[in-house]
Amino acid sequence: MVNLPEQTHEELGLQDHPQEHCNNREIDYSCGRGMGGSSAINFGVYSVGARDDYEEWARIVADDAFRWEKIQSRYKSLETFHSDLPAGVDPKYAAPRAEDHGNSGGLHVGFASECEKDLPPLLDVFEQAGFPLNSDHNSGNPIGMSVLINSAYRGVRSTAADPLTPQPENLTIVTDSPVQRLVLNGNKAVDVESNEKKYLASKEVILCAGSLEGPRILMHSGIGPAKQLERFNIPVKLDVPAIGQGLRDHTFVPLVNTRVENITQRREFYGDEKAMAEALEQWRKDRSGPWSRFACELGIGWFKLDKLTSSEEFQKLPAEEQQYLLQRTVPHYEILTHFPVHWFIPDFSKEALNYSCLLVFLFNARSRDPNVRLLFDPKFLSHPFDRRAAIESLRGAFQIAKYDGYTKDTVVDLASPKSDEDEDLLEYWRQNISSSWHMTGTIKMGKKGDPDAAVDNNFRFMGIDALRVADMSVVPVLANCHVQAVAYVTGATCAEKLIEQYGLA
Structure with missing residues (x-):
């Protein structure tokens, strides 16, 4: 919830609040202030969600304008989709259909021109571990593992300012x-x-x-x-x-481990100030090189959890919420690969830069608290269903994180739960949870x-x-x-x- 904080009327601003169910940690809530708003500072993931999200929206407000067919038409009008795949990425991993995308909108979206060398092999490991591949996460059905579609083109992010460039004659912008x-x-x-x-x-x-x-x-x-x-x-x-x-918001926790030599090139790049400086000069020259590869192309996937929908916590949800969560295209959690987590961890060792990071996202949280307090408070993990979903999403991620084809290249776990017991999994969420900055509603x-x-x-x-x-x-x-x-x-x-x-x- 968002409420007025304990300041005078003229000094009012938004502040976060220690999260009672997350070991009283304060969670960062960043917002973009500038042309393009938060699209100027976000991580550039361009995903449209599930067709059943919009069918639910239409049901709640009793208006067919929000049904998927009409929403998808608007998405297509907004974007210019660039379908060229990164070098080394086979069409088995990404094969978007032209009819699901637009070609004349002001937002430029698509794939990075390059990817880190361990991305295609990691997608193979996901498939071997039982995760289905999805050739296009923006088709209306996100279920499965995909190659990320970015809100960027030729090494430069595309923001909400782009559809207003050149500036229309009937628009005045005041900064x-x-x-x-x-x-x-x-x-x-x-x-x-x-x-x-x-x-x-x-x-x-x-x-x-x-x-x-x-x-x-x-x-x-x-x-x-x-x-x-x-x-x-x-x-x-x-x-x-x-x-x-x-x-409401989405949250995530990281699973991080160092890898054997030559699996990644992160230490050689992120650990070398000269290499990063030279790469920056190359990017400024022609928008190519390592800075258009590292932290630019990721693996991303959305999945269901049978253990969640069979749980006691699920059965106690209202019938309409249960029905929504059971829809074919509605996932229960997300896994994102190749996130540059060392940017967010103080004093990250240079020797540990040869790492792999899997972000595990919790979706469909039920936490809402009507009590009036003078703060804004997302109440992370306050609902029993959310705690069960957090536990089961980590268990789902262990299907890849503990899979032999993945662990054979692991040297040391840097960030991981103590065990797969409920309390250890939940404690890991409490201690490491972060907002995805997807504040809604x-x-x-x-x-x-x-x-x-x-x-x-x-x-x-x-x-x-x-x-x-x-x-x-x-x-x-x-x-x-x-x-x-x-x-x-x-x-x-x-x-x-x-x-x-x-x-x-």
């Missing part, structure tokens, strides 16, 4: 202008305040500040849980208890009368005229992917509805 609040005239949004300036809205205000900043702006504007606003002497314009509630979309909904299926804020919200805060389903693509298609869907309403086509 260094954080929004403090919305201004209402009665129950109508009429302008936006930023740096003591007001920007008047001739038709509507469309808020696209994200799952953390959006609730902050609304609450500063007097729109939100009345008890919180009153505590900070903010005049209540509209009591909306749902604002800031329902915060704090100004949730729903049907009129839904107690947890703040906007309707047309993105209109319920109770405030001329105000819409169009970002990850409104999405009622935390899609099974890295959600930058979902943010794009959310905006595209809102734009489509505005075009229709105002006859802008």
